[in-house]
Amino acid sequence: MNLTHKFKLIFKDKNLRKRILFVLGALVVFRALASIPIPGVDVARLTEFFANNQFLGLLNMFSGGGLASLSIVMLGVSPYITASIIMQLMTMMIPRLKEMYHEEGEAGKKKFSQYSRLLTIPLAFIQGYGFLRLLQSQGVVNPLGNFELFTNIIVIMAGSLILMWIGELISEYGIGNGVSLLIFAGIVAGLPTTLSQLYIGFEVTQLPMLLGFVVAAVAIVYAIVVVTEAERPIPINYAKRVRGNKVYGGVSTYLPLRVNQAGVIPIIFAMSILLFPQMILNFLVNSSNAIVVSVSDFILAILANSWIYAVMYFLLVFFFTYFYTAITFDPDSISENLQKSGAFIPGVRPGEKTSEYLGKVLTRITLVGASFLGVIAVLPLIMQAITGVAALAIGGTALLIIVSVVLDLVKKIDAQVSMREY
Secondary structure, eight states: OOHHHHHHHHHHOHHHHHHHHHHHHHHHHHHHHTTOBOSSBOHHHHHHHHHTOHHHHHHHHHTTTTTTTTBTTTTTTHHHHHHHHHHHHHTTTOHHHHHHHHHSHHHHHHHHHHHHHHHHHHHHHHHHHHHHHHHHHTTSBOOOOHHHHHHHHHHHHHHHHHHHHHHHHHHHHSSSOHHHHHHHHHHHHHHHHHHHHHHHTOOGGGHHHHHHHHHHHHHHHHHHHHHHHOEEEEEEEEOOEEETTEEEOOOEEEEEEETTTTTTHHHHHHHHHHHHHHHHHHHHTTOSOHHHHHHHHHHHHHHHSHHHHHHHHHHHHHHHHHHHHHHHOOHHHHHHHHHHTTEEOTTSOTTHHHHHHHHHHHHHHHHHHHHHHHHHHHHHHHHHHHHOOGGGTTHHHHHHHHHHHHHHHHHHHHHHHHHHHO
16 A cells, blocks of 8 residues: 555545544644743743753653743643553552553553542642742742642643643544653654754854764664564464364464563653652752751752763663563463463463563563663763753654654554555
8 A cells, every 4th residue: 555545545534534633633732731821930031041951951841842931731741651650660569459450451451540640630739839939949930929829830730630631532532642642742842942042053163063963863763763663573373273174273473572662651751750859859959958958959969960860861761661561561461362372382382481481582672672762862961961062962862752653653543544444
């Protein structure tokens, strides 16, 4: 099926067209919300504050650009992502939650998601309070009374919950992962500003460096596509079964194990874990308690070191790649399903041995995927340290999210087209 024919099918099929238009409409609503600022913002002071704070630059990516304008959706989907991480970590400590997520099917996962949504509410309240206090202390937001502060927190919290709702609507009625698409839209919306900053500060002597960056960006995109699409095929044979005069089974196929089973999720998780404590520490720096201030200053000074930050970022991405892969891929379940359907891996006994074999292969290939994601995540920090160009600070993470989301979206649209074609 050629590309032109696919486009014709997309526009001719009413259901598919509605899904795509729903996604576009939801993203337009999101961008409109991101342009509505909270009251009492000093725009000049805000611009200066963001220019000198890389931490807020990273967090702004999570908010889809809403934080840079201190919009009503300034927290973005960060509270929801943090809540999801906490809930998935709790599955390792609370057997009941693990059973709900893995063994109760769709109903259990819906209940699990509901708990994540409920946990998002207090997290959004805490983050909103912390940010407003931090911004007040920096003179970005005008001093607020208790009532005005509470009102703004409620507005910010509601904005975050609305984005969570929009993300889930996109996942249900549109195409692709809603939360990832919101982050993707925020990154793309910020590209013109980044390019204009590069253009304004451009000097002829920087031309070789910028050309080198373009070549590196193309190479990174290619590498991301290759690793994202890479998979390790496990051969599967089906035993022959004779029923009457007919022979069933006896066919050979394969089980594809992806090198990067977790996709872009580990990057998002790692950034959430790094950003949330920094936000709390930035708030505690203004405490009246001298001990709290000194401890906060000490930890922030450590995190301000780009090399320490890069090492922590790499390790968190590496850990979450294994963690998320372990949650989403269960070798025991795969082994049991293969045994029930009369399938086996050549040279491997069914049951426990098959489970051990799948786990061993998955651990090895995930090492490649986790290392790759970690390197891509910290590469921009290394490039910034070498080149000194601040505009390249978040290029790798943003690029990884953009490429991964686009690949996922194209695959899902292609699957919908193929399903309707046949």
